[in-house]
Amino acid sequence: MELKWMECRVLSIQSHVVRGYVGNKSATFPLQVLGFEVDSINSVQFSNHTGYAHWKGQVLTAEELNVLYEGIKLNNVNHYDYVLTGYSRDTSFLEMVVDIVQELKKANSKLVYVCDPVMGDHGAMYVPENLLPVYRDKVVPVADILTPNQFEAELLTGRKINTEEDAIEVMDLLHQMGPETVVLTSSNLPSKHGDQFLVALGSQKIGKIHSQKIRMEIPKVDAVFVGTGDLFAAMLLAWTHHHPKDLKTACEKTVSVMHHVIKRTISYANEMAGPGKRPSPAQLELRMVQSKADIENPAIAVEAMVL
């Protein structure tokens, strides 16, 4: 029996790096491997991510973004099932993204906008402050799936998270702002499994009033990875596509893929660095192409609990 191929087109507007895996480099290959058509607009082209000792390259202006979108539109191929965005440093660029999303939603009312509202972590912003009101007032309201970390969720809602209850209230506030699916990708909440684990939470609206809420205890890794958030958002897009009403399964698959890629990466990085030495940013680049089989069919390594 010939299975009809899944026809699903994603517009991903993210950074491009010549070397390594962040932004579009992190998102595109895994989505393509899972059979998604990925159209990609590169918001910047840098030699590598900014965690290296050096980086060089060029940025795309909001106007240039509009020109590229115009090209797609003139050919009448501005039809997408998903839009995916991540790290941005420019308010006018972000506002152009919102315009594009709104227009694409007019062309396809079922379009799902997956947004990683990248602003900062561990209590500090690492993008310009003036992005916060744009995310809060313009971007999040048109987003359908949101992947903030704890800090970003607190910033967007103006509420602090000290307990699981707080987190649930914050996710409900985020639902009210727009997105039906919210995943708190990491938090400082204490894990049941001890301090080698962090807690992630998710919430998906079911109808107008109810929601499915889940919790995951995720093993911490002793290294700084770049591009993992971009991979996470891309894989959450893929697995919520396959499990649209089952956030538990979508999150288990997404977090499990992350786990396999990260483990492979840290092994290799430590091997490259040598005993007793901390791996460099270059050595810590995600082992993306080597993880193809895990991306295609992730063995579940972390279970989610329904709250």
Next chain:
Amino acid sequence: MECRVLSIQSHVVRGYVGNKSASFPLQVLGFEVDSINSVQFSNHTGYSHWKGQVLTADELHVLYEGIKLNNVHHYDYVLTGYTRDTSFLEMVVDIVQELKRANPNLVYVCDPVLGDHGSMYVPQNLHPVYKNKVVPVADIITPNQFEAELLTGKNISTEKDAVEVMDLLHAMGPDTVVITSSDLPSRLGDRFLVSLGSQRSVLPDGSRTTQRVRIEVPKVDAVFVGTGDLFAAMLLAWTHHYPNDLKTACEKTFSVMHHVIQRTISYAHELAGPGRRPSPPQLELRMVQSKADIEDPAIVMEATVIS
């Protein structure tokens, strides 16, 4: 397999040409692909409309500098294709030469895109740059008949002519030459075109040998864009796995092309409907859908070893 390719080609938001055509298949085969996007366009220039931005030779250099400053300018392969700008091409040559100093085993795979069917479709002043600067540093080149004739100043009317032209090209630099298509009459009739390949190598005893092959390739009644880019990328991959066996490398490469093209033409006709010619968007290569064929191409044509 640890193998890193630097691919300097176009990027299109939608569709499969340049880096979009080359990256996914190489990554699927386990190659690390660093990519410098020479342009970012909405789509290829065969559509009714296209819009976007080009990278200058200076901006290319800046990106390369970023890689070099981090001391990660170590590549096993460089891959280039369509270019319209002589200064850009000259910068590429400088980069290749520097990368070869860093790794003398580096293999430069060059598609010398100049034109087809008797006419040039790039500015004329690229011809001397390819002839005098690019081809001399290339290791594998994939000209069509017109480009092979332009580069050597010799016309091809018979297989003997083609063999002489390939020998002339070897003398200019590359040890591996594949004439990707020609007007030579095929033994299998006029539904087939003839491709030829030639690989020069040095035997353990120091003597030189040349393996020459001929492939009869089924013609397809459609204009595809991006197939040359896919061809060069796959020839890179399969000569990597069969470095001394051009026959097998070509069989695999031409077979992948066949599978991708067949899948694409089927789908395009389905979309266009009966009796209608498919449009450029409909004819975009079915790349992600061809993953299994890319990973393990069933051999559908044989290369004949010729004297």
